[in-house]
Amino acid sequence: MTFTDALKDYIDGARWFGGKGREWQVGAVRRVGTLPGSGDGLSVVIELVEIAYTGAEPDYYQLPLALYPDQQERLGHALIGTLDGEDGREVFAYDAVHDREAMGLWLRAFASAADGKVTADDLAFHRVAGHDLDTEAHSTLFTGEQSNSSVAFGEDSLMKVFRKVTPGVNPDVSIHEVLTRAGSDHVAALYGWLDVVDETTDSTIQLAMLQQFLRTATDGWELALASVRNLFAEADLHAEEVGGDFAGEAARLGRALAETHATLAEHFPVGVRDAEEMAALADAMRGRLRAAIEVVPQLAAYEAGLDATYDALAALTDVTVQQVHGDLHLGQTLRTVRGWKIVDFEGEPAKPLSERLLPDSPWRDVAGMLRSFDYAPRVVAMTSFALDAGGDDQEAQLAYRATEWSERNARAFLAAYADGDLGETEQTLLDAYVADKAVYEAVYEARNRPTWVQVPLDALDRLSESKDPA
Numbered sequence: 001m002t003f004t005d006a007l008k009d010y011i012d013g014a015r016w017f018g019g020k021g022r023e024w025q026v027g028a029v030r031r032v033g034t035l036p037g038s039g040d041g042l043s044v045v046i047e048l049v050e051i052a053y054t055g056a057e058p059d060y061y062q063l064p065l066a067l068y069p070d071q072q073e074r075l076g077h078a079l080i081g082t083l084d085g086e087d088g089r090e091v092f093a094y095d096a097v098h099d100r101e102a103m104g105l106w107l108r109a110f111a112s113a114a115d116g117k118v119t120a121d122d123l124a125f126h127r128v129a130g131h132d133l134d135t136e137a138h139s140t141l142f143t144g145e146q147s148n149s150s151v152a153f154g155e156d157s158l159m160k161v162f163r164k165v166t167p168g169v170n171p172d173v174s175i176h177e178v179l180t181r182a183g184s185d186h187v188a189a190l191y192g193w194l195d196v197v198d199e200t201t202d203s204t205i206q207l208a209m210l211q212q213f214l215r216t217a218t219d220g221w222e223l224a225l226a227s228v229r230n231l232f233a234e235a236d237l238h239a240e241e242v243g244g245d246f247a248g249e250a251a252r253l254g255r256a257l258a259e260t261h262a263t264l265a266e267h268f269p270v271g272v273r274d275a276e277e278m279a280a281l282a283d284a285m286r287g288r289l290r291a292a293i294e295v296v297p298q299l300a301a302y303e304a305g306l307d308a309t310y311d312a313l314a315a316l317t318d319v320t321v322q323q324v325h326g327d328l329h330l331g332q333t334l335r336t337v338r339g340w341k342i343v344d345f346e347g348e349p350a351k352p353l354s355e356r357l358l359p360d361s362p363w364r365d366v367a368g369m370l371r372s373f374d375y376a377p378r379v380v381a382m383t384s385f386a387l388d389a390g391g392d393d394q395e396a397q398l399a400y401r402a403t404e405w406s407e408r409n410a411r412a413f414l415a416a417y418a419d420g421d422l423g424e425t426e427q428t429l430l431d432a433y434v435a436d437k438a439v440y441e442a443v444y445e446a447r448n449r450p451t452w453v454q455v456p457l458d459a460l461d462r463l464s465e466s467k468d469p470a
């Protein structure tokens, strides 16, 4: 097997690869840097792999490789293939994020940058002042569902290696930098980032980000699932009567998001969308729906119903926009002993970077959280139904409890975020962003978790029914 074929197999099986379900080939593979500290025994290089789609613009994915002259048994699961080394001899290429030795080179390079910047080849390691890195810490690759690869260094720092990369600023880095310098309580502090000057486009590509490791963090999605399981275990009680009620946390999350939006509005440009721009936004949402129908044909059933939602959006004017998170859901929140933290400001992975950097409505983030409050109980219910333990009566009771949980937490979150009732404009924005997110989710689920596709489809069903004048 050629190295290119081996690369295709490896990338196709990776969770972080966003091109699943599309026709693609490995295009040019470009080596953009070699980590300082590389030598004869281990050389760590960064490759940019072009993903060439049929009839569409290519994507570029980062693949850091640990190259060894001999096979490494401990890394068997991360072997990609063999290729010719610089001296013409065959070397074994492993996905470097799995390798502690390789990750040590990243950490030491960041440490050597102290409070400024250090360069090697075209690679530049940047640091934000205020934290001494623990260079003895061992790396552990985070497993689980992620669009990028995150590696913890002990309990000191966490490095996120961006997988899909684009020339220019990655909002995850720029937003964390601004919020860190502003002293925000709601993010993990940024410690540094790695970028490279790409010779072919003569622009900078951000490759990785180093930040504070949140030692006491529990994933918001996991907490929500635990709360739902508690409720389901006592299915004849209401949410407020059960121990694991989430409403207090939902309200704290609402406040954390409101404060984060306020800080972002202070430090990034704020704008106003006029009537023409709102009509264009509604058209873009309609376009997204039409494109999504190509992937998930069941969506066609909601097209007519969603028109009313998008028409109402198109009729708005003078809508405030600002820097937002862009892909907020419970899995992007962490509960620490010091309150909620929001992570992953990269925006929706499927959108072009240029679009993700534009000011947007904060209601997009609110909608993302509401979608998550809908997902959590439905995912737990799906697993319970799959066990088929209690028959139709129990299924109906759990479905009722699921709706109760979603509505209760959505209410608590919204009341804390908006500090009062929503006006008509806010509700219109919220409905449109909820619809747009559910359309995006339907495509995301069809490609990544087909058994979950019904969750967003059901939400669209409810939404389009509630707007249908008939």
Ligand SMILES: Nc1ncnc2c1ncn2[C@@H]1O[C@H](COP(=O)(O)OP(=O)(O)O)[C@@H](O)[C@H]1O
Residues within 6 Å of the ligand: 142, 145, 146, 147, 148, 149, 150, 158, 160, 188, 211, 212, 213, 214, 215, 217, 219, 331, 332, 334, 343, 344, 345, 346
């Ligand atoms: N600073 C942090 N400290 C500890 N864990 C974190 C931190 N940031 C993120 N995580 C964990 O890593 C996971 C992936 O992070 P995220 O930024 O969402 O990556 P991705 O871009 O791959 O989705 C999160 O769900 C969270 O559990």
Ligand SMILES: O=P(O)(O)O[C@H]1O[C@H](CO)[C@@H](O[C@H]2O[C@H](CO)[C@@H](O)[C@H](O)[C@H]2O)[C@H](O)[C@H]1O
Residues within 6 Å of the ligand: 145, 146, 147, 221, 327, 329, 330, 331, 332, 344, 347, 348, 349, 368, 371, 372, 373, 375, 376, 441, 444
């Ligand atoms: O990889 P990212 O975290 O950037 O986000 C993508 O994956 C998410 C799934 O992990 C997906 O979120 C959807 O599923 C969540 C449950 O796993 C649910 O809480 C969210 O509400 C739902 O949107 C997200 O949309 C996608 O961009």
